[in-house]
Amino acid sequence: MVNPISFDQLTEEEKYQHFIERIEAGEKIEADDWMPADYRMTLIKLISMHGISEIMGALPEKEWVPKAPSLRRKLGIMAKVQDEMGHGQLLLRVVEDLMKPLGKSRENIIQDLLSGDLKFHNVFHMEAKTWGDAGLIGWLVDGAAIITQTNMLDASYGPYARALKRICAEEVFHAQHGEAIIMALAEGTDEQKAMIQDSINRWWEALLMFFGPGDASTTGTSKQDTTIKYKIRTKTNEELRQDFFTKYIPRVLSLGLKLPDETMHFDQESGMWQYQQPDWSKFKQIIKNNGPKSKDRLRLREISYSNNKWVIDALSAKA
């Protein structure tokens, strides 16, 4: 452990210094440990957004659970949506502990979601129109999520790192579940093949946006510098997006699918993929709950909350 000290005798400045030394030394910060206010706030913002995105992310795929085309697919996608809710549970528990000193709890998180104060990932504002979309979400959206989440497996905040370890282990199943659906379609009838191509065409821009803007100049603010400074993650948005291209583009092409961006290519000189930037002003609108399905999905959460309130009330007194 870094510099044993008697904590109450330290000035705020010294506490901060000690905290920085701890994370530099690779120690994990625990929920009840002293932490700088902006570390706490950065984590709260990051993890509440991550957690609620899992909960909201269950909804587009859930639309296809009852419709899944075989018993095996029905079971697989049910298990996958269950995992999304389960990941939401893990992450909300982590953020609830961080919020506790601020007097906030799960109810506040749900309220913040419904009021629009708490944002969720752009991809989960999009329509899942076809069974192909259900496959594509598992394959590429979860693929993108694996890239960003594995990047934080060694996060300085211990509870988050431990939750991510559980989550990433299950994401491997998700990716394979998605691949299985896509593979069946890619090897299927012409209509089935057309179904995935159509999904890629519609989801491409959202996938690019998933990693966030390259830097603050596109959308005004960026949290990425703070999260890197505090060793919550190591790579920038653009580095993660490039990793995603490297891992997934060859696979997409190998199935005979086309990218909806004709300019897309790997530039040997810079060692980077060159691509058409998505419309970042659209991104800003989407995450402000002005995406195609934002309102409908929030409405589902609102109904669940208000319809089941009697259950919460009924059992509150029995503790």
Next chain:
Amino acid sequence: MSGKGFYQEFEVFSKRTDTSPLQYQFSLLAPNHELALVMAQENFMRREPVADIWVVKRDDVRKMTLEERQTLQRLDNKDYRNTKGYGYLKKKWRHYEQEMLDEKEILSWGGKQEK
């Protein structure tokens, strides 16, 4: 959050098999012990075997503070507590033409009864 209410914090522990030690899993929210218990396995152990589950109210757990965790450190100078500090006996016993009764040997004594 403490006191009454639906959202009580529970810590979940489980054993993978009858003989494995109790392991911490994660925490969940539930209105009482019974509901915490019926939700625990599916939330944290749905892909692995479980032989037993304990749920403990968070309020009943006394954790260490960062400062208190410093009290856990020890010098690595206590080989007299371990077999490591008595390794020289092996050579001694050899002198008397006897095998050393080491940990591996001793722990094998309880083994199966031979009929």
Next chain:
Amino acid sequence: MRYALEDAMKNEAYRDAAVELLFQLADDDFILAYRGSEWLGLAPHIEEDVAFSSISQDTMGHAAMFYQLLHELGAGDPDELAHARPASDRKNAILLEKVNGPGTYLTEPHYDWAFAVVRNYFYAQAKKVKIESLKNSSYQPLAEAAVKVNMELYYHLLHWKTWFSQLVSAGGEATTRMETAMETAFGDLDGLFSLGQKGAEMVKHNLIESEDDLRKRWVQAMSPVVASLDINMPEKFGMKSGNGRDGVHSSDLQSALDTLGEVYNFDPAASW
């Protein structure tokens, strides 16, 4: 006598009775698991959403086992049996096909947690009674499946009994809602025990015990709960909506079939 698959295939009357029973078992589990899958993301509590989903998965897994047994008896492909049979061929109890509440799972799902708890608890207990009986079924593959299914029922029962007991005894609105849900469930509960028109054949061939025995065992199993929670259980249960074992169904089932078969029916010959 114990029948292996080959024995059953040689005795037409026996096979027909076994097929009929298996359709009831498979369709019951399948449609209730489907109703459970509509609840995903909408349960009262995130932790419970996860737990409930496991039960729905288990239940659909049991349905898949029963469809597989049907397949072996020459009834057809399991996926086709699950996705492509018209409502009039379905043998599930009507109580299990009823919607979760007003709205659909996609729009304005005003689902009723009290009904979910009551229906699932009553069903889990009825299934437990049946499965215990089926462990001694003359049809060997079914008896073996019953032993497996039984393993997961302990959890289903404990889970639903816990929710049931707590909500019934909570008082106020919760108790009222639970009573309303029970009234609905009791009104169609006999549909769960019914063995349909081939019931006598099933009993004669020792495939399963009689409806009366099953119902009696259910009442017996429930009586400690009924007594401790002071529940007003009717002397007789009903089959108000009709007998699903005879292929009689509500429009709720038809709309469920339209949804659950949507992708499958897009191209039944395709591999998905």
